[in-house]
Amino acid sequence: MTIKADHFKAKILAAAMALLERDGARSLTLDKVAQEAGVSKGGLTHHFKSKPDLFLGLLDMVIATIKDQLAEQLAREPKDAPGRLTRAYMNCNLTTIRNGEAQSMRGLIEMVLAMPDLVAKRRQGLLEVHAAIEQDGLDPVQASALAAASDGCWMNVLMGLWDPQDPRVESVHAYLMALSRKAEVAR
């Protein structure tokens, strides 16, 4: 593990993420990332051979962050109750919305939509979460529906349709949480 290189890479990725949140994917240029990270362009291209390569690094970082947050929320859920992971997942989304992070994810999703082949490379890792939710003790279809509903709310905020403070966010979330508790248990 090359500490120095990793630190360098992390600095670049953090800068790219900051730019992505601030100005969106379109204005995420190699020059700006280098400048934001306090690095020369040569230094940047040395660690990330191309722009897709940088995006892949960014995506990996975000996926890791998401999994961390999910683990954190999971730890808060009382054990021995079916639907723990599903609720943890929904809480992640809610927290993201509450913190105003949903809107800042806009640039990232924009990037993801612009480069679908990039997502394809990490699809496996993302689907693991979905698969886990389906084996959470609830009826798989119900669990998927709950997760999708939470995603839908998140998307409405992301696209600027719903305000983060829109009461729908909290009320729908509360409804989904309640539903997950009285949901049918898997056979």
Add this chain to the structure above:
Amino acid sequence: MTIKADHFKAKILAAAMALLERDGARSLTLDKVAQEAGVSKGGLTHHFKSKPDLFLGLLDMVIATIKDQLAEQLAREPKDAPGRLTRAYMNCNLTTIRNGEAQSMRGLIEMVLAMPDLVAKRRQGLLEVHAAIEQDGLDPVQASALAAASDGCWMNVLMGLWDPQDPRVESVHAYLMALSRKAEVAR
């Protein structure tokens, strides 16, 4: 009503939409749109003063199409049952996914995320649908949750996480439809 001008504009918008679906928002350049539409660049800029202006036209067209599809699905729903519009909305999403149109909407959503101020201008029109769903005879929160769940599925397909033929799409939809029928009626 200037028929010819409208026809010209429609031709340009159709070309832009085709390009958006084929190559995404990033490669939607004025030159390409003009070429695809069989029009000169000057002719294009004559009708759409700037690129954001073209995007706005595109967005308006899409919103109109969505409302048309919604009306069509609504007509198919048996009357005098609470939750008609909610079900029609969910059927719209399902149809879109089944027809493989969800993936082709990628470019459009990319555009929407890239230009949030553009969405802000048409937010009102889009929110009308949400408002109507909440007054559909069901409990408003439940209706919103159902619509959001449907949106979430749509988004999973859009982002390439779920395959359009993923059995989850159909099963979750069936579950949501059933839920909407036995849902609580508004007070």
Add this chain to the structure above:
DNA sequence: CTTGACAGACCGACTGGTCGGTTTTAGTCT
């Protein structure tokens, strides 16, 4: 001397928008 980390000047390709010019349309007068 070699190698990896980093710097930064540079290039070719591309993009949004402009502008002067040309064609088509529509209205008006005779």
Add this chain to the structure above:
DNA sequence: AGACTAAAACCGACCAGTCGGTCTGTCAAG
């Protein structure tokens, strides 16, 4: 109807700026 004209529609070359990526150079460590 036919001639004239002004506006609208339409054309395409061009410009100024931007972007991703390359290439040579520097320097410290081994």
